[in-house]
Amino acid sequence: MANSAGLCYSFKTELLDGIHAFGASVVRAATTADTFYGALFLASGSLSPSTTTAYSVTSEVPNSGTYAAGGQAVTNATAPTQTAGTVYWTPSGNLSWTGFTGTAFDTVLIYNNTAASKNAVGVFTFSTQTITAGTFTLTMPTNNNTTGLVRLT
Numbered sequence: 001m002a003n004s005a006g007l008c009y010s011f012k013t014e015l016l017d018g019i020h021a022f023g024a025s026v027v028r029a030a031t032t033a034d035t036f037y038g039a040l041f042l043a044s045g046s047l048s049p050s051t052t053t054a055y056s057v058t059s060e061v062p063n064s065g066t067y068a069a070g071g072q073a074v075t076n077a078t079a080p081t082q083t084a085g086t087v088y089w090t091p092s093g094n095l096s097w098t099g100f101t102g103t104a105f106d107t108v109l110i111y112n113n114t115a116a117s118k119n120a121v122g123v124f125t126f127s128t129q130t131i132t133a134g135t136f137t138l139t140m141p142t143n144n145n146t147t148g149l150v151r152l153t
Contacts, residue, residue: 002043002046003041003043003045003046003047003048003106003107003123003125004047004048004049004123004125005049005107005122005123005124005125006048006049006122006123007049007121007122007150008049008052008053008120008121008122008123009049009050010052010053010054010119010120011119011120011121011122014119015152019112019115019119020034020112020115020119020121021033021034021114022034022036022076022079022080022089022150023079023080024079033076033079034076034112034113034114034115035073035074035076035112035113035114036073036074036076036091036110036111036112036113036114036121037055037070037071037072037073037074037110037111037113037118038071038072038074038091038095038108038109038110038138039055039060039069039070039071039108039109039111040060040061040067040071040097040102040105040107040108040136041059041060041061041105041106041107041108041109042059042060042061042104042105042106042107043104043105043106043107043128044059044104045058045059045107046059047059047107047109047123048123049122049123052109052120052123053119053120054111054117054118054119054120055070055109055111055113055118055120057069061102061105062102064097064099064100064101064102065097065098065099065100065101065133066097066098066099066100067097067100067102067136070113071095071108071109072095072097073113074091074093074095074110075091075092075093076091076092077092077093078090078091078092078143081143081145082145083144083145084145085153086145086146086148086151086152086153087151087152088143088144088145088148088149088150088151088152089143089148089149089150090140090141090142090143090147090148090149090150091110091140091149092140092143093140094137094138094139094140095108095137095138095140096135096136096137096138097135097136097137098134098135099133099134099135100131100133100134100135100136101131101132101133101134102129102130102131102136103130104128104129104130105128105129105130106125106126106127106128106129107123107124107125107126108124108126108138109122109123109124110122110124110149110150121150122149122150124149126138
């Protein structure tokens with residue numbers, strides 16, 4: 001089974017429950033943004049918006065170079081923004097791992113590492129990659145209402 005991209009169904013519900021804070025929160029006790037992580041997964045995995053509710057090591061790429069289980073923190077210096085009825089958010093920095101060797105991977109899972117159960121935000125796929133002792137960088141899209149990584153219309 002192949003991975004499929006999209007915002008996790010559980011994430012959409014959790015937004016209404018106030019679980020995730022991409023910007024300063026005025027509702028919860030902490031007023032700072034949550035910490036989000038990006039983890040890489042094998043193309044042979046079965047992650048999808050309907051099945052992924054939280055980060056799990058199942059089908060994650062093995063540790064290599066600077067990549068370790070759980071991935072890395074996402075740079076979150078940009079608060080969610082709204083334009084023309086679409087609310088959007090994109091990490092303000094790329095994800096990158098050096099000295100990395102990985103075979104047949106095609107997915108990054110963005111998840112909320114602040115939440116106790118590491119709640120999934122979205123499954124994002126790209127063309128299948130194989131890297132040998134190199135640098136792998138995921139370049140984030142432009143943060144706007146048509147290309148932002150997370151868009152709600």
